[in-house]
Amino acid sequence: MASFRNKNTNTNMLACLSLMVVMVGLMKGATAVEYVVGDSLGWTLPPNTSLYSDWAASKTFQLGDRVFFNWTGNHNVALPTKEQYDNCSDLQSNLGSPVSVELTAGSNYYFCTVGDHCKARR
Known part of the structure; x- marks a missing residue:
């Protein structure tokens, strides 16, 4: 498993394959930033299990x-609760590409509900 650290909370977060947890600090910055998940690769099954954790580790x-x-092909983004994320629960509601999501305080969970993409992290 890979981990990310947020400099505001110094809290570890987990991400692997096409799923991600983002821990957000409670302080709002002066200017909001939009981060492209995975940079040029986007949201997909990455070539290695540390891609998304390495990506997030470089962000605050x-x-x-x-x-x-942003993705092409057969993927989506779900915004599960922690329990749904932990269990890879199949969600009826998911978002298609492209989509931008505002980060809220605490943990923010995301995964792809296509096939076994979520379960591949285990």
Whole structure:
């Protein structure tokens, strides 16, 4: 498993394959930033299990920032609760590409509901 650290909370976060947890600090920055998830690769099954954790480790997420998911092919983004994330629960509601999501305080969970993309992290 890979971990990310937010400089405001110094809290570890987990991400692997096409799923991500973002921990957001409680302080709102002066200007919101939009982060493109995975940079030029986007939201997909990455070539290695540390891609998204390495990507997030290089960021400092603040309340009000946005994460922008962009992909091609057979993927989506779900915004599960922690329990749904932990269990890879199949969600009826998911978002299509592209989508931008505002980060809220605390943990923000995301995963792809296509096939076994979520379960591949285990």
